[in-house]
Amino acid sequence: MSSTPPESAPPPAAPGSPDPLALERAHLAASRAALRGMRDDVESLDIKDVTANWVNAAALQHQIELRIKALADLAHTPLFFGRLDFLRAPGTADDPDPDPGAGAGEVFYVGRRHVHDAAGDPMVIDWRARVSQAFYRASKKDPMDIGLRRRFGYTGGDLTAYEDERLSDPAEESRTSALLQREIERPRVGPMRDIVATIQPEQDEIVRGGLSGTVCVQGGPGTGKTAVGLHRVAYLLYAHRERLARTGTLVIGPNRSFLQYIEQVLPALGELRVRQATVADLVAHVEVRATDGPAAALVKGDARMAEVLSRALRSYVSAPAGPVVVVRGSRRWRVPADELTAMVDELRARGLRYGAAREALPQRIAHAVLVRMEQSGEAPDDRVQDAVARDRAVKALVKEVWPPVDPAKLVLRLLSDAEFLAEHAEGLLSGEEQRAVLWERPARGVRSARWSAADAVLVDEARDLVERTQSLGHVVLDEAQDLSPMQYRAVGRRCSTGSATVLGDLAQGTTPWATPRWSEALRHLGKEDAVVEELTAGFRVPREVIAYASRLLPSIAPGLAAVESVREAPGSLVVREVPQEELTGAVLAACARALEHAGSTGLIAADARIPALAAALDAAGTPYLAPGEETGPGTRLTLVPASLAKGLEYDFVVLDEPAAVVGGEPDERTGLRRLYVALTRAVSGLTVLHARPLPDTLG
Ligand SMILES: Nc1ncnc2c1ncn2[C@@H]1O[C@H](COP(=O)(O)OP(=O)(O)OP(=O)(O)O)[C@@H](O)[C@H]1O
Numbered sequence: 001m002s003s004t005p006p007e008s009a010p011p012p013a014a015p016g017s018p019d020p021l022a023l024e025r026a027h028l029a030a031s032r033a034a035l036r037g038m039r040d041d042v043e044s045l046d047i048k049d050v051t052a053n054w055v056n057a058a059a060l061q062h063q064i065e066l067r068i069k070a071l072a073d074l075a076h077t078p079l080f081f082g083r084l085d086f087l088r089a090p091g092t093a094d095d096p097d098p099d100p101g102a103g104a105g106e107v108f109y110v111g112r113r114h115v116h117d118a119a120g121d122p123m124v125i126d127w128r129a130r131v132s133q134a135f136y137r138a139s140k141k142d143p144m145d146i147g148l149r150r151r152f153g154y155t156g157g158d159l160t161a162y163e164d165e166r167l168s169d170p171a172e173e174s175r176t177s178a179l180l181q182r183e184i185e186r187p188r189v190g191p192m193r194d195i196v197a198t199i200q201p202e203q204d205e206i207v208r209g210g211l212s213g214t215v216c217v218q219g220g221p222g223t224g225k226t227a228v229g230l231h232r233v234a235y236l237l238y239a240h241r242e243r244l245a246r247t248g249t250l251v252i253g254p255n256r257s258f259l260q261y262i263e264q265v266l267p268a269l270g271e272l273r274v275r276q277a278t279v280a281d282l283v284a285h286v287e288v289r290a291t292d293g294p295a296a297a298l299v300k301g302d303a304r305m306a307e308v309l310s311r312a313l314r315s316y317v318s319a320p321a322g323p324v325v326v327v328r329g330s331r332r333w334r335v336p337a338d339e340l341t342a343m344v345d346e347l348r349a350r351g352l353r354y355g356a357a358r359e360a361l362p363q364r365i366a367h368a369v370l371v372r373m374e375q376s377g378e379a380p381d382d383r384v385q386d387a388v389a390r391d392r393a394v395k396a397l398v399k400e401v402w403p404p405v406d407p408a409k410l411v412l413r414l415l416s417d418a419e420f421l422a423e424h425a426e427g428l429l430s431g432e433e434q435r436a437v438l439w440e441r442p443a444r445g446v447r448s449a450r451w452s453a454a455d456a457v458l459v460d461e462a463r464d465l466v467e468r469t470q471s472l473g474h475v476v477l478d479e480a481q482d483l484s485p486m487q488y489r490a491v492g493r494r495c496s497t498g499s500a501t502v503l504g505d506l507a508q509g510t511t512p513w514a515t516p517r518w519s520e521a522l523r524h525l526g527k528e529d530a531v532v533e534e535l536t537a538g539f540r541v542p543r544e545v546i547a548y549a550s551r552l553l554p555s556i557a558p559g560l561a562a563v564e565s566v567r568e569a570p571g572s573l574v575v576r577e578v579p580q581e582e583l584t585g586a587v588l589a590a591c592a593r594a595l596e597h598a599g600s601t602g603l604i605a606a607d608a609r610i611p612a613l614a615a616a617l618d619a620a621g622t623p624y625l626a627p628g629e630e631t632g633p634g635t636r637l638t639l640v641p642a643s644l645a646k647g648l649e650y651d652f653v654v655l656d657e658p659a660a661v662v663g664g665e666p667d668e669r670t671g672l673r674r675l676y677v678a679l680t681r682a683v684s685g686l687t688v689l690h691a692r693p694l695p696d697t698l699g
Pocket of ligand 1: 180183184193194195198199200203219220221222223224225226227228505508539540646647648649680
């Protein structure tokens with residue numbers, strides 16, 4: 001970016017009047033100084049006076065250290081990226097409770113964090129504050145009382161450009177932002193970055209949605225779903241900090257490489273304490289050492305398995321065979337079998353968790369004993385009730401009629417014992433489905449069993465039947481289209497009393513159980529009343545490339561609209577046929593050409609082709625990384641197996657042999673969806689090289 005305002009900026013200031021860029025730089029310098037002042041204030045806090053207790057002191061010290069960290073002025077992160085000149089005090093037109101301290105015609109600088117000067121006056125407003133909303137939402141149609149919206153461009157940490165929109169001036173034409181275009185095309189080195197300076201209005205609606213409801217976002221490749229999900233977490237933490245600090249937030253992504261790719265975004269937004277995990281991490285109660293075939297995985301992931309498990313668990317509860325007799329001193333108290341049966345039936349009917357009901361039963365029995373004691377003139381108190389509940393006879397009876405159940409052992413038995421499975425899958429799973437889920441060799445113990453990923457989800461379900469899983473305040477679920485119904489349930493119980501942001505693209509579903517409709521996914525998640533929003537503007541992939549990839553849509557997701565790219569990049573797509581024996585050489589040459597440009601290059605290929613391409617790159621002395629590993633100026637090429645490409649992006653992509661990508665999947669639709677994912681990873685250029693024929697729709 002040049003050091004002068006870009007073309008879209010207003011003409012230079014008239015001679016004699018102050019240079020606007022110089023004034024803005026002065027405000028930046030003053031804001032930096034104010035931020036330093038804020039940090040100095042925190043650093044000079046003396047906590048000795050506040051607390052004498054060392055535990056409290058340590059906790060306070062930790063808080064202070066976090067605050068100092070949050071107040072760091074990162075040289076390459078602009079302190080503010082926008083400015084709003086209000087025509088009158090924000091919100092006063094129709095707001096009975098306007099922001100305090102906002103005067104008519106006030107000017108606000110919008111940035112990543114709040115900065116105030118020594119007098120407490122704001123120098124920079126947090127992008128998440130209510131006044132900042134107009135920066136993202138105001139338009140010519142609805143100027144929201146904004147006279148001027150100014151966007152700033154930075155080079156490194158220096159303010160070098162600005163772009164103005166006079167929203168309330170009917171004479172000014174709306175135009176697309178050159179700074180947005182530049183931001184998107186800025187070469188990618190390192191992990192995903194935040195989009196806080198350029199969040200678009202339809203994205204902002206989702207980011208600032210309330211905490212109480214669940215939102216599901218359907219959006220094609222590169223529409224900003226991941227970015228929106230992460231910014232939504234940052235927003236919710238700002239707007240509901242105390243509540244979420246208590247209940248917790250979690251971001252769920254498809255695999256490690258993806259999590260590595262996104263892990264810097266929230267810390268860059270000042271949020272250091274959000275847990276990020278895969279579904280496998282959440283259900284890691286047993287060690288996964290085996291892979292299911294598609295038939296087994298499909299049945300194990302089906303929601304009917306929840307009912308099978310529930311029935312199997314309930315089968316452990318039996319009717320008492322006889323009375324319970326409690327001996328206290330010289331007296332014997334007898335509760336007959338039919339009364340015990342009524343207690344068991346009542347607890348069963350109440351729908352409590354297995355473990356909670358099991359804990360309640362001794363208290364019920366003790367209560368029945370106490371009633372008898374009172375009837376015979378004794379005056380037992382609570383301690384007596386507790387003692388009776390712990391009586392050996394009571395314990396023995398509870399163990400017999402409501403035995404403790406280890407969730408992993410329950411699943412192990414179902415998958416090892418054909419008769420036990422048949423008994424509880426009756427009317428739910430066909431004989432063939434039952435055979436599909438049974439282990440070939442029954443396992444002897446939980447530790448030695450060869451658990452699969454889907455089995456671990458079953459164990460998680462069983463654990464929840466025994467003891468309720470704790471719910472978090474908010475969960476963001478990315479690439480949600482790929483989850484099985486049982487996986488949705490596992491995520492759903494982690495936000496059962498909280499809310500979720502569900503992000504995905506039905507056209508990119510590549511598991512055998514990929515969800516066909518969001519309504520179904522939301523039902524399994526337990527969030528039927530979620531709002532489904534659609535994002536259609538594409539930020540990553542240039543128009544030519546997305547148009548090419550979208551030719552696959554009618555076969556992979558009929559009815560889904562193609563992404564409308566916000567960017568033209570003529571010449572960004574090259575599709576070339578080469579003889580088979582020249583394919584690898586051509587691929588390497590294409591990578592070398594891509595690497596002549598700044599930024600990252602991804603070489604995407606069918607998983608089966610990876611070893612050959614890795615060997616060829618090694619032989620050519622070209623260094624490369626695995627997906628998710630941080631690219632740096634030295635190594636900018638990543639070798640990406642098609643199965644790991646989802647969610648990632650590169651400035652330039654070289655796609656090796658599409659037919660092999662399609663052929664690497666068990667069926668054609670999944671193959672074409674995998675190809676669609678691979679075709680939509682490029683920001684600036686895509687080169688497709690093939691020796692075998694392309695799929696019909698692309699040919
Ligand atoms: N408003 C925006 N301003 C600037 N860049 C944006 C904006 N929205 C999205 N982007 C960029 O577009 C790219 C794609 O975004 P993101 O990865 O969130 O899309 P996605 O919908 O999750 O894609 P996929 O379906 O492929 O996973 C990222 O580089 C992101 O930073």
